[in-house]
Amino acid sequence: MPSTAPSTVARHFLSILDFTPVELRDTLDLATKLKSDRRLGTKAPTAQALGGRHVGLLFEKPSLRTRVTFTIGVRELGADIVAIPADVMHADREPIDDVARNLERWIDAVVIRTFGQDRLHEITKATPRLSVINALSNEEHPCQALSDMQTLVERWNGKPEGRRIAFIGDGNNVCTSLVHAAMMLGVSAHVATPKGYELPDEVVDQAAGISQHGAGLTEFTDPKAAARDVDAIYTDVWTSMGQEVEYAERSRKFMRYQVNAALMALARPDAVFMHCLPAHRGEEVTDEVIESPASVVFDQAENRLHAQKAMLVRLLT
Numbered sequence: 456m457p458s459t460a461p462s463t464v465a466r467h468f469l470s471i472l473d474f475t476p477v478e479l480r481d482t483l484d485l486a487t488k489l490k491s492d493r494r495l496g497t498k499a500p501t502a503q504a505l506g507g508r509h510v511g512l513l514f515e516k517p518s519l520r521t522r523v524t525f526t527i528g529v530r531e532l533g534a535d536i537v538a539i540p541a542d543v544m545h546a547d548r549e550p551i552d553d554v555a556r557n558l559e560r561w562i563d564a565v566v567i568r569t570f571g572q573d574r575l576h577e578i579t580k581a582t583p584r585l586s587v588i589n590a591l592s593n594e595e596h597p598c599q600a601l602s603d604m605q606t607l608v609e610r611w612n613g614k615p616e617g618r619r620i621a622f623i624g625d626g627n628n629v630c631t632s633l634v635h636a637a638m639m640l641g642v643s644a645h646v647a648t649p650k651g652y653e654l655p656d657e658v659v660d661q662a663a664g665i666s667q668h669g670a671g672l673t674e675f676t677d678p679k680a681a682a683r684d685v686d687a688i689y690t691d692v693w694t695s696m697g698q699e700v701e702y703a704e705r706s707r708k709f710m711r712y713q714v715n716a717a718l719m720a721l722a723r724p725d726a727v728f729m730h731c732l733p734a735h736r737g738e739e740v741t742d743e744v745i746e747s748p749a750s751v752v753f754d755q756a757e758n759r760l761h762a763q764k765a766m767l768v769r770l771l772t
């Protein structure tokens with residue numbers, strides 16, 4: 456049996472869609488509490504919430520924010536962190552199912568950054584007792600969306616319903632999870648992409664199915680039309696990890712999707728600028744915008760810690 460874990464079937468966090476809208480809202484409320492309790496250190500009520508538990512980190516792609524915030528967050532909840540080297544995932548070493556069936560004998564949860572989302576599903580199928588957490592896949596980045604929503608809820612005084620956010624750039628993993636979370640919190644989303652880089656049809660359908668408070672998803676090819684009168688503008692790199700061979704072609708096709716001062720000026724006067732980071736200044740965003748008072752990118756980075764701690768408490772207790 457894995458340490459002190461319950462013997463019931465484990466819960467996973469592979470997608471924002473693994474939460475109901477109510478669970479998402481509750482998780483964000485807990486994240487707010489964890490953020491203010493952090494100053495209490497080991498006297499925080501949750502300092503031993505995961506005492507005696509073990510959480511593995513397995514990253515097949517580079518990471519700064521996700522790796523550091525999970526490492527600190529797990530420790531602040533009283534659990535132990537185990538770094539698992541990515542080379543154990545090579546299929547010529549052993550089947551991924553066997554990796555998972557070993558891990559569930561030792562640890563309670565594994566935080567995985569990988570390529571296809573299907574690899575995460577494969578692991579959950581092989582291991583009923585191991586919680587699997589998506590730390591970014593090619594398709595989704597739900598941990599990022601939790602902190603993005605915490606950041607927006609803070610800015611909007613706890614009332615996200617009825618607001619509008621524009622995502623400008625690639626209809627990628629970050630965009631998908633952002634749209635999922637926005638719809639569930641009643642925030643409408645404008646997504647502006649070049650042709651051929653839209654959100655997957657499946658995500659558009661999901662958005663319609665999960666939206667609350669009349670929120671809607673609207674797709675654009677014109678970034679200016681998408682940015683007009685929104686409360687937040689979000690962008691991400693044009694070339695995600697694993698797509699490096701497409702860099703030159705993408706740079707050309709995405710050029711007019713740069714978030715610059717002229718684009719920000721179309722949004723509401725109090726609109727914030729968001730980016731999951733790492734950012735490529737001079738490509739998807741200008742230095743001027745990311746360094747402007749409207750930029751909340753480091754709040755998003757900080758909130759990764761609090762939001763992920765809240766998600767871990769929800770999943771593992």
Ligand code: CP
Pocket residue numbers: 517518519520521522591599731732733
């Ligand atoms: N935003 C984000 O996931 O950052 P890292 O790739 O550094 O973890």
Ligand code: NVA
Pocket residue numbers: 591627628629691692694695696731732733
């Ligand atoms: N879309 C980016 C996000 C990095 C945090 C990528 O997948 O590389």
